[in-house]
Amino acid sequence: MVDNKKLLDARNVVMNFGGLKALDGVNVHVNKNEILGLIGPNGSGKTTFFNVITGLYHLTDGEVSFEGENITDKTPQEIARLGIIRTFQSSRLWFELSVLDNVILGMYMREKPSLFSSFFKYNRVRSDLEAKAEEAKAILNEFNPDLANNCYKRAQELALVDRRRVEICRALVAHPKLLLLDEPSAGMDPAETKELMDDIKRVRKTKKGLGIVIIEHDMTVISTVAERVVVFNFGKKIAEGDFSQIRLNKEVREAYLGKE
Amino acid sequence: MKKGKLLLIGVFFELLLLALIVIFLKIDNFLQSILIFAVAVGIWFLLARKTRMVENLGMAMEEKRKELLLIALLMVIILPFFFLNNIYIIHILILALIYAIAAVGLDFQMGSTGMVNFAQGTMLGIGAYTSALLCTTFGVSFWIGLVGAIIVSGIFGVILGLPTLKTKEYHLSLVTIAFAYVGYLLILNMKWTGGPDGIAGIPKPKLFGFSLSRSIDIGGISIPGKMLYFYLVLLALVLLIIVASRLKNSWLGLTWNAVRDDEISAKCYGIRLMPYKLLSFVFGSVFAGIAGVLYAHLVGFISTESMAFSVDLLLVAMVILGGMDNIAGVIVGAILLVIIPEKFRSIQDFRILLYAVTLILMLVFRPQGLIPKKVRVYRNISGNR
Amino acid sequence: MKRRGFVMFLVVFLLTFSLLAFAGGQKEKVVKIAFIGPLTGPNAAQGMGARNSFELAIRQANASGEFPYKIEMLALDDASDPAVGANAANKAVSDPQVVAAAGHWNSPVARATIPIFHENGVALVIWGAIGVDLTDKYGKMYPEITRVCPKLDAENEFLADWLLTKQGYKTFYIIHDTSSYGKDCLTFMKIGIEKRGGKILGIDGVNVGEKDFMPLLTKVKEKNPQVLYYGGVVTEAALLRVQIVKAGLTNMLYTGISGLADQKFNEVAGSAAEGTVIVKPGDPKEVKGWPAFVKAYKDAKFNEPMGAYGQYAYDAAGVILAALKKVGPDRKKLVSAIRNIKYKGLLGTYTFDDTGQTTLVSMTLLVSQDGKWVKWEDSEYASGKRKLPR
């Protein structure tokens, strides 16, 4: 029974690195139009889960499907083409390129002039790139106007906060169906975090059917934006549900605050 | 800053550069060349110290790019006329342009895609041998030899590129070193490549039935064949610069840079690494093949010495000295590393030592090279650096 | 104000530029003769010795006062690399004062420069490159090309004749380096041996710069030839000789041609060099000018030894100077004057055949005795006191 509400469905996913079980049979699903929070202490397997879904790590056991189609053995490139786009915990931008180029490259999978035309129809290539640069500057402006004004700055010269924002813009221009945000607010002060979460909510409204998963280890941040939350601890899913249920769950509190 | 003033500054700088080059090449004795070299270095530090002149120059290059490039080309065209009576200097200038072509090709791998390639000299040799063999054994014309060399060096570009897909920095450099040695040894020991004797009597190219080996008279002055060859190589360099800059400023260049800066995030945005790395090697090898053909038909003789490992190192030094991922920089690097050692012939023994020392000084003090790469600018977008 | 300063600066600059560019008017009448050879690189030793001898000849000519103008040597380095050689040749022919040239120890370099000298009508006298095709093929086509040293095949013929007909050796093993010199050695020694009914048990090539010959020598030990011929130059020849002794191949004669004719071989191979037989072109003893030349070379206090080819460079200079005396400093006239010269040089009288090759063929057989190259006739091996391995 294909439940068309379900965007991503990961069933008892196991991932071990030479004996260490980073993921131990987790079951997680993401619905369309939903913001799912993925929380848990450091090293509980959240990022590993993202790496498995996006095909960077090959899972030891279990199955992952996206919009009903099995993507367990697909390459990162094929998975990206299906619309699963992610950001990275250590914000892996292309550091020697300008902010603008980073966002333009986010549109790599969109329709673009062929290699052949870069020889003979060069002005078509230039105009296509200029149009995409226009779009990139627009989205940068939405997130942070002075980022847009300094769009020719090299990515390596950006502050950590700005790097995160550029990464999110890069992900958005790739027109994702499922957006995976890996600790987007890390290193941000509360005001910036609030502003970021509002941006994420605004994005969810503009893009119909878009599913978002946010990895956070700070519970209060998640409470303001996620409808449903999944909690990981030592590679296992120890709780799932809306935020109020999670807060009361004994196991979750122990996982965070340690045993009484 | 009025547009006119900017143009003037740009022209003045180019005139200064031309004058320096001409004087440097004209004088023969050792001390005067050191003096001119010191003057040039002095001017360079003057500019590099971010005086107002440098900003103006930078802006001039930005605003008046097309005009300044045209003037630069014009100057290079009149350059050989200063040395009408001295073919040797023209021979050196041609060598500089030939190595510039191979260096621009190498920059696709080292500058754009971040892959160290120690086999570009071998590729140059393969191109040279292909055309030499075609022309001498089958009596084919230069132009068919050129096309043959392009195809063969493209194929070898793939052959060199394939094993590098799975390897990282140091492994990749070893793959290219292995390829260079295997290529060198095989050509040295095979019968049909003329073995250690190399191939002699490679014909001069013919242009509309007119061979470039003899001089022609235009308006009274007899232009030696060598100068015609200079313009042939210059034409090739200009065309290949256009090709290279179009590649770099199109989607291909952008994607190459993504593969260079972070392969993992490139994968997660749908970029398949294999085709782009291969393309980088194929284009680079074709450039080297063309340079090899122009070299073989210039010297009229080709042997394994001109594709030894020292040529691979020299090309890598040119890209580093000039400035990675910057066509203008790489060309300047190539011209400097051909002209300067040729002038300091009397300190022959120290030539290789000089290369190695300059390379290390550059890497320590100025890894971005003489003319560092600039960020891509889009006409319709304004924004500061 | 700023604009005026700018224009003024430009004017001053252009003035200095034109002044410097055309400095240096015409000095008193000088005739230059170019000498090209390996002054750096692997064969620098042979190149420097030849250059010094060439310079000695020029100095003597100037001192003799027979020339109404000053003669200068334009020494250029080809670093045993054809591309560098081509550059040097271009430099020589493009200097109008250069009237003729002598060149090259490496044959591949000569092949690269010969077309350049021919195109510009400048005579090239080869002093050290012994590649057969330089005269057989190019000498026949281009009148500018002549050679004062014997061809490679002459040396191998002489050695093969001595080994097979005179000494009666039957079985041979050939090792050669993969340079063009080594390849030519292989070709002509093979002809020399097989023509005289000798049997070649095996042939192997090694790269220049190779140092591990043990695998090859173990193969040679199994075949057990009477004679091991090495076609190559000093370093590898000495290395191979040391390892021959180490591999216990003592009852095998070790031989080669002029590539080994250098005192460096005895120094490097040390005691292992004993009993090595080689052939060297030229027969200095019979020519009465030899002691005077050796003394003059020593008095000139060059800091490099004369080497095996100093004598040929000296004679090459002699040929050019003799032609210069006859027809004067004119490139075209010099070309034919040199080709038809009859010049009494150090090693005998030089005349050139239709391929520009010297008709003077005299060889010396040498044997390494107590760390020195000794003429076979004067050695204890000839007198029977010492035995060659059988």
Place this chain on the structure above:
Amino acid sequence: MFLTFLLQLKNSIMLGCQYSLIAIGFTLFFGILNVVVFCHGDFYIFATFAGATFLLIFLNLLPGIVSVILIAVALFIAMVLTGFLGVVVEKVTIKPFRKSNPIIPILSTLSAGTIIEQLLKIFYPAGSNPQIFPNIIPAGGINIGEFLFGTNEIVILLFTIVIFIFMYFLIKKTKIGSNIVAISQDFEAASMVGINVDRYVSITFFIGASLAAIAGFMNGIYYTVFRYDMGAMAGIKGFSASVVGGLGSVFGAVIGGFLMAFVETFAAAYIPGGSAIRDVFSFVVVLLFLIFRPSGILGEKIIDKV
């Protein structure tokens, strides 16, 4: 026939000793700093020059006496000199680039190698000509039937085995060894835990370079003729051996060295016309490993840290 095979096997073992000793240096440097020191081959030839110079001095000072102490002192001096050379090269061409793009150290160490080579050629007396290593090992050897085991071959084999054992204990058992391994696991963590990283890097380079010095000294003993430009090729062969064996594993470097030597020796001996292109065969083996098993025989699979 079988005797020749045995002799060829001995030849490949002798060559294998040379290659593995150099390869250990590459693995040691790579293990620590994740950098390939391309001038390692030039440490090797520098040591041959140093060893020969001091032996000549000693032989002239006290002629006639060729004693083991004399050889040991000359070897020790060569090791110390090369060790310091290694430390200097690390400080100049590797330390400034720890944070930068990994391409840079490849180029800087390669240039350092060229500089060492050219300095030897220009400033060593008659540097460009072949040099002679004084003959200090008495000739002769043990004869097992026809099979001759030369004394210099025995000396080299014993020396190599001693060094392999020394290296094994150094890495596994001593404090220095554990610190070196700690640094190689995680650079930052080691410095945080209080290991003076720079000091240990220098120690490692000293050890690695003096290892190459031993190989260089033995190169002198075995071949007795050497030249300034033999270092570069030895370096590339050593690096290939350490890659084939698995970069980072000392034992792997040894296996890689002997495998490369085996391929070369038997290609030269048994393939007709093979000796001229013996290097082609060993490089083809390297290429095959690089393509199908980049981590080498013993190296652990390299996983990209995300």
